[in-house]
Amino acid sequence: MIIKAAQDAGFLKNYKVRVPADLDGVTTVDTAREGAAARAGLRPADVEAIWTAVQDLYRSRAFPGISFCLRRRGEVVLHRTLGHARGNGPFDVRNAPKTPMALDTPVCLFSASKAVTAVLVHKLAEEGGLDLDQRVSHYIPAFGQRGKQDTTVAEVLAHRGGFPQIRVPRAEKRVEILLDWDGVIDRICRAPPTHPRRMAYHAISGGFILAELIQRITGASVQSYLDTRFREPLGLKHFTYGLPLQHRDTAALNYAAGQPVRFPLSSIVEKVLIVPFEQVVESSNSAAFMDAVIPAGNLYATAEELSRFFQVMLDDGCWQGRRLLKTETLKRAVKPKWRIALDGSLMIPMRYSEGMMLGANPVGLYGPASRHAYGHLGFMSILGWADPEREMSCALLTTGKALLGTHLITLGKLLATLSDRCKTG
Template sequence: MLSMSLLPPRLRLFPRPDSPARADRGREAPAARGGLPEAAIDGIQRSLERVHATGMSPGVALALRRHGELVFDRALGFADPQAGTPLTVDTPICLFSASKAVTAMLVHHLAEQGQLDLHQRVSHYLPEYGQAGKHRTTLMHVLTHRAGVPRIREPVSPEDLFDHERIMTLMCRARPEKPGRQQAYHAITAGFVLGEVMERVTGETVNQILDRVIRQPMGMRYFRFGLGDEGLPPAKNAATGLQLPPVDLFLKHAVGGGLQEVVTLSNDPRFQQVTIPAGNLYATAEEASRFFQMLLDDGQYQGRQLFRPQTVRLATGRTGRGGRVDRTLMLPLEFSPGFMLGARAISVYGPGTPNAFGHLGFINIYCWADPDRALSGALLTTGKGLVGPLFPSLLRLQHRINTVTRL
């Protein structure tokens, strides 16, 4: 009998549809208003169908704005495949790490209002954070993933994520590695620090600040950390693709847990009730693209200035350090104070996107804006898998979008 270790790894797929899945559509503007032919929209739809047809994502949602017009807002598949609940354009989906862009803009807002100084030491606002060699760490270091604490090295469990006081205790006594000098993606840790700083200086919760600064002014239904008890149930995430030990090793290094562990945690009702500033903002694809369109419009939404143009430029601009190989992700990547930046060649937004900015979320979430294409968008997927047919199909979709929207 073969040892289980010698058996080939299992490819986790959801049943592929016999015909293209029916898309739920939002209130789309005519393609011509976004400067696109209908054929371009049809091509994007076909590429989205191919993403879903891989069987690696039970649900996919895509929203695109061109020249500020919502020309594409569609969802395919299931929010809950076991219950047979369809995914709609109104179903909230967890953005995971794309939440960081929103948290960063809240920090920039408080700096704009004079309540924070981005070059001030974190310990000025959180005195207890200045221990174990972190006394020189600034807010700018935290925003650009140079705070030196990309992960908590003490033993932690998934339960700790629901215990804010314990997480902050662990963060405060953590010893940093090359703070201020080395870029290493902080998957979860930096968000707790930024959230605590904001709450200390304002006396408000992170969600209250978000509600006041962005959610209410932009008329968002969801767009909050956790979900509360209102609205539709969120889409459930699923671990898919080849389940390989190296994948889990990488994910444990980068985000602190293996694939199935993170997916199980994200489907836990408690995860939907707490505030995790680096990882649990819930939104629809349309809401996420609306947020990035506001940034593309220099912080303005429907005639109201939510952020000053110079604040948006600071938040999304280059720091002068250039792209480096990130010591967590082991990829060449440049960060602004809050966003992942594009590049001419190797870019998370595809080749030829030097001025794009946005953020990826756990494996296959993708929210961005590209001024060179007058484009803002959000691709939200519920399938979480690194190895399998999904990634090539996502690259083809990205290429299709970038090609048809090039100015």
């Protein structure tokens, strides 16, 4: 591994992005779509404060590229990018030339893909295709092996399915195993539960089972189901699992950044993601990764597209007068499933609905006083969420994969600024 070798040699003790003093040259603004702050119930000073906080996040030097979109009261308040989609990484293994991050640059959402996959399952339940409270083994008989026979679809959605990791022998630990769909489903079905009835984040495993349910019940691919229910009605250019060949030259590359991930964090990350941190980053830029369908981890989108998706949820399931989700479907998708508790995989307190990571008070994933917010985090600081209390839907897409570093401080300040400037009343 190139990055790992460089770390071992001491070249990457704290690797950061080069940031110019004047950010205008690395900034793109969607002047055609950004609306007046007043129509969104904000003052120009509010918008400026939020954008300054995004710029400060870029100045943390952890992210080669950032794409950001904020809607409030349905109005696009900010849709901008900073930095580069390719090149200017802290350790550019491809020596890629600097390519600016464009407004339509597709970015891998990683685990933020889970929110979309979960909504697809809720949509299928709305259509009568499956019962969320039914056992998974009712639809996938082989899943009922070795103590998993009573696990319900709802429990999988809420990270209580009991199979948070795909069990892989150390000699086989590589991202390529995820390209064998039938093999992954077989591994999950044959494995005994490791966390029965306990909350433990299903980083990769749950998405495969949920998508398999969609495919078995509809007879179509999970991508086809996504296309017909959301991608096409919303008029989205990307929003695909994996990335078609014609868009790969414009896709944002991912880069390892920040402090090197060392033990014990490295072991926790590897346990959750199957393979070491650096291998995930490198593999995510490969053609094989973009060929694959990884329902919990490789949906590609722009920040505006992800914000649009959450705006539909905020607008009671409607988009431009067309209903895409019923009210009762949305209520169930975002309703807290259990109280906040220690997650057995992430080893931090978490709060989930059936498919969403939820905010919390006094401070949560989406900032201070975010108890009503819902959405999902992606590897490592990708965020897509809606906050009904603040009437906002937001997407923050980043290409630097940094677990530790000063960027965490500026990210916290950005979320606090959003919470403060978009509060109602």
